[in-house]
Amino acid sequence: MPGYSDPGFDTLALHAGAVPDPATGARAVPIHLSTSFVFQSSEHAASLFNMERSGHVYSRISNPTNAVLEERIAALEGGAGAIATASGQAALHLAIATIAGTGHHIVASSALYGGSHNLLHYTLRRFGIETTFVQPGDIDAWRAAIRPETRLLFGETLGNPGLEVLDIPTVSAVAHDAGLPLLVDSTFTPPWLLKPLDHGADLVMHSATKFLSGHGTVVGGLLVDGGVFDWDAAHQRSGRFAELAEPYEGFHGMVFTEESTVGAFLLRARREGLRDFGACMSPHSAWLILQGIETLPLRMARHIENSRKVVGFLAAHPMVARVGYPELESHPSHALAKVLLPRGAGAVFSFDLKGSRAQGVAFIDALKIFSHLANVGDCRSLVIHPASTTHFRMDDAALARAGISAGTIRLSIGLEDADDLIDDLKRALKAAEKSA
Amino acid sequence: MNLIVNAASGPVPAYAYTGGKPLDPTLPCVVFCHGALHDHSVWTLLARWCAHHGHGVLAIDLPGHGRSPGPMPDSVEASADWLLALLAAAGVRSQATLVGHSMGSLIALEAAARAPDLVQRLVMVGTAYPMKVSQALLDTARDAPLKAIDMVNAFSISTLAAKPSFPGPGMWLHGSNRALMRRVLAGPNAKGCAINLFHHDFSVCDRYANAFAAAAQVRCPVTMVLGAQDQMTPPRSTREIAAALKASIVTLNSGHSLPAEDPEGLLQALAQALG
Numbered sequence: 001m002p003g004y005s006d007p008g009f010d011t012l013a014l015h016a017g018a019v020p021d022p023a024t025g026a027r028a029v030p031i032h033l034s035t036s037f038v039f040q041s042s043e044h045a046a047s048l049f050n051m052e053r054s055g056h057v058y059s060r061i062s063n064p065t066n067a068v069l070e071e072r073i074a075a076l077e078g079g080a081g082a083i084a085t086a087s088g089q090a091a092l093h094l095a096i097a098t099i100a101g102t103g104h105h106i107v108a109s110s111a112l113y114g115g116s117h118n119l120l121h122y123t124l125r126r127f128g129i130e131t132t133f134v135q136p137g138d139i140d141a142w143r144a145a146i147r148p149e150t151r152l153l154f155g156e157t158l159g160n161p162g163l164e165v166l167d168i169p170t171v172s173a174v175a176h177d178a179g180l181p182l183l184v185d186s187t188f189t190p191p192w193l194l195k196p197l198d199h200g201a202d203l204v205m206h207s208a209t210k211f212l213s214g215h216g217t218v219v220g221g222l223l224v225d226g227g228v229f230d231w232d233a234a235h236q237r238s239g240r241f242a243e244l245a246e247p248y249e250g251f252h253g254m255v256f257t258e259e260s261t262v263g264a265f266l267l268r269a270r271r272e273g274l275r276d277f278g279a280c281m282s283p284h285s286a287w288l289i290l291q292g293i294e295t296l297p298l299r300m301a302r303h304i305e306n307s308r309k310v311v312g313f314l315a316a317h318p319m320v321a322r323v324g325y326p327e328l329e330s331h332p333s334h335a336l337a338k339v340l341l342p343r344g345a346g347a348v349f350s351f352d353l354k355g356s357r358a359q360g361v362a363f364i365d366a367l368k369i370f371s372h373l374a375n376v377g378d379c380r381s382l383v384i385h386p387a388s389t390t391h392f393r394m395d396d397a398a399l400a401r402a403g404i405s406a407g408t409i410r411l412s413i414g415l416e417d418a419d420d421l422i423d424d425l426k427r428a429l430k431a432a433e434k435s436a
Numbered sequence: 437m438n439l440i441v442n443a444a445s446g447p448v449p450a451y452a453y454t455g456g457k458p459l460d461p462t463l464p465c466v467v468f469c470h471g472a473l474h475d476h477s478v479w480t481l482l483a484r485w486c487a488h489h490g491h492g493v494l495a496i497d498l499p500g501h502g503r504s505p506g507p508m509p510d511s512v513e514a515s516a517d518w519l520l521a522l523l524a525a526a527g528v529r530s531q532a533t534l535v536g537h538s539m540g541s542l543i544a545l546e547a548a549a550r551a552p553d554l555v556q557r558l559v560m561v562g563t564a565y566p567m568k569v570s571q572a573l574l575d576t577a578r579d580a581p582l583k584a585i586d587m588v589n590a591f592s593i594s595t596l597a598a599k600p601s602f603p604g605p606g607m608w609l610h611g612s613n614r615a616l617m618r619r620v621l622a623g624p625n626a627k628g629c630a631i632n633l634f635h636h637d638f639s640v641c642d643r644y645a646n647a648f649a650a651a652a653q654v655r656c657p658v659t660m661v662l663g664a665q666d667q668m669t670p671p672r673s674t675r676e677i678a679a680a681l682k683a684s685i686v687t688l689n690s691g692h693s694l695p696a697e698d699p700e701g702l703l704q705a706l707a708q709a710l711g
Binding site: 068 | 586599
């Protein structure tokens, strides 16, 4: 540095946001397990609190280890900055709470992670924020659902569990035509696969628990701002986003859009959301996620390679009625996946067993390498039955709208030898067949 | 704050950030002038510090940039006239400290030469003279401004980890600077340039040829704050103009984006200059 262009993805995955520790020379990122940071003087303290200086005060607001992670994910996503949160759910809540309150409205894809659906459909409604759910591929429905009180459009890059590919360029255009931002949950597609900001999204969130961490050891979330959405222009046009474009008495009467043209959203999210809701990430969690990100390019390449082999096996198996993977021509999002996901359509997908519900149970119980649990994106291969776990709160109609049946099995393909994964599946499919 | 500036073309609206407090024009005023394809927000930490330490503050958006309607004047000299008209509109009559970054440093120099009774101090940040821009970069700014932004961004920031980041932790300087330049380029006030605002700003820097004549008119103390790693305006390219201005030189371990890359070092240099 500097050069003719910014470093490439693999270099940024290792170096963005970090240099050898100036105090000790430590090459790896230190874990700053300190709640608070000593002021140099009373004057220094006052200037930090008043945002006359940049620095760390208290680890609920910011922390040096977390800041490395925040800069790194922002670099990998092509964003202006980021905030680390206690979980992916906390990242989603922080994004919404920063720009929406009582009386406001969200338009969201109906193909969401069950936890996100719960937050939007049940919990936020209790706090006066309503959500209209639309089929992610129904562009007219996105447009028609927007109201004067709408503050956000929200979808997942790959809908859970049907893997409908969100048409980010088109949905973001709908959002921008209405003066609204698009938030995308990119948990299933870490930036090695897809950078939503490059395709028109304004905000990106991750459950870093999944592929970014990659080792099934830590819970965390990340919220990235592209810095390009013009909150001030939207406010002048419609009166929306006074939270960012009008003085906020809760923080020095600050007008966040004046304070930072590109960082207004993150400033308010940190200075209000982390401060008051307090869903911050532990520095130890940030360090673990950084360990994962350092090998993200290598891991994702292997996740994709293994997924393609397993998909090929299942698609040809007589006990399998359907494999829902966007790289297959039979998938409704196949064409869009070729455009938005040229490196691969992720490592989480579902398939439908032929046979009864009992055969599905027999299949899961017979697996030895795949672990039956409620997570995805681990380096180990995982399996789950959505209708009885992640989406169990949905009634049949809601399940159908999300593209799930009672016999749907979801796999998360890990980094094991692909032949061993296929053997495990082969044994379990045989067990399911025998249990008929 | 929003102002009406009596510019050469007539009254025009303009915007200046005042550091989180209303401007008191009776206080010694620190005026911040940003560089090419930037706006006031590159200065907000320093501006807030000054506003809360006994100064009035005007961190301006140049015409055509950010919140100030265009068009951007087509020369450093005309921009300096606009800047002085803005100070008059704000009621700033004396004891002004002009702080400029890159293109803004040339505008500040020219303004200090034109109003020696008004300008008490001059602080030139990430400066050079002549501020020539390569034909290749001018051509890229004309033909592919987003690519030119990426080139300038990579040239301007010397590190992958400027701590504790600007304006606060968690901001990725490469991404935030790229986003800012894209926002300013695409902003509604940037319309009206013959080619585009990026090419316009770089052409203004490239054409400026009056620095030594201006230096002869400057009567105030001058401080230059330079980045040792600066590849856009390398420190060696300031020697002659620094000598002409009898400037005090502070060199920070930074690239060209000093306000974002080392706001703390810049604050120390500014505080020393302000006495």
